[in-house]
Amino acid sequence: MMRRSLMIATGSYLPERVVSNEELSTWVDTSDEWIRQRTGITQRHLAGEGELTSDLAIKAARNALDMAGLEGEDIDLIVVATTTPDDTFPATATKVQKALGAFNGAAFDVQAVCAGFVYALAVADNFLKAGQARTALVIGAETFSRLLDWEDRSTCVLFGDGAGAVLLRSTDGGTGNGWGVLSTHLHSDGRERDILYVDGGPSTTRTVGHVRMNGKEVFRHAVSKLSSVIDESLDANGLKAADVDWLIPHQANRRIIDAMANRMKLPAEKVVVSIERHANTSAASVPLALDEAVRDGRVRSGDLLLLEAIGGGLAWGAGLVRFGVPALSDRAGSETAREEVAPIA
DSSP states (O other), X not given: OOOEEEEEEXXXXXXXXXXXXXXXXXXXXXXXXXXXXXXXXXEEEXXXXXXXXXXXXXXXXXXXXXXXXXXXXXXXXXXXXXXXXSSSSSOHHHHHHHHHTOOSSEEEEEOOGGGHHXXXXXXXXXXXHTTSOSEEEEEEEEEGGGGOOTTOHHHHTTBOEEEEEEEEEEEOSGGGTTOEEEEEEEEEOGGGGGGEEESOOTTTOSSOOOEEEOHHHHHHXXXXXXXXXXXXXXXXXXXXXXXXXXXXXXXXXXXXXXXXXXXXXXXGGGBOOOHHHHOBOGGGHHHHHHHHHHHTTSSOTTOEEXXXXXXXXXXXXXXXXXXXXXXXXOOTTSHHHHHHOBOOO
């Protein structure tokens, strides 16, 4: 019987400091109107002095554990997606492991920039399906503000800091059939590396550089590649766009989000959008948006979620997830099944 990874809980954390477009316009030559029209962003959260990526990740993880009623000792796999680790090594995931007391398995980082969470989800899902772990903590966490050139208005207005987490629990099938992570689909194309990158790192310079981006090219590739991987994920599961309850996209740019929703013919009320308040938090953006929608009651057990993201590399991917924990029915998606699901919180 095929193992599945149930997505049983979510968590998130945002730094306390909020920077509005108006405040940002006092630092760099820009305006609230200019930022809103081009991105949909109105504010972003920035990590405080001394606040590390691991700090954000740990707080998001604890919120997810609280939702699930689990302890750190229940976790046997931690995968952290981040472009902004605390140190060159060891992995930021090991700091999360220590803080949570989760010493029953492995902890490591995954780096795929804005697509990082989807990559980390795929890695953890495959560990659980292979029987190498039972309960996985998957985190996207970034202090992306530390990579920004605050004199470059084409990039510094786009990003923020934050963390989001999900808990996966393996099941041997049975009542879990049709639930959990249905499939993940990953792609990359190193030929497009130069349209979005950071000009620095341990192998090339003594210091980390800044984000460099060709915005028009990134937009063009995002629309085409995300459209393709969305079709791939739906086709792999014999589903149509109309079957999706929620599109939870990477929060990079409101125009890209709208383009994906329009292509899928999804109404606005089926798309989770948090970019106006969070900005682009890179690997954290998808789990941040997901946790917000779970906690405000939009996403419920039994809902079919389509997650998608693209980032530097280029790297992109998508995942289909039937969220929550089934009860005694495997009739996923039916009204009866929705009524019988066990509560998440």
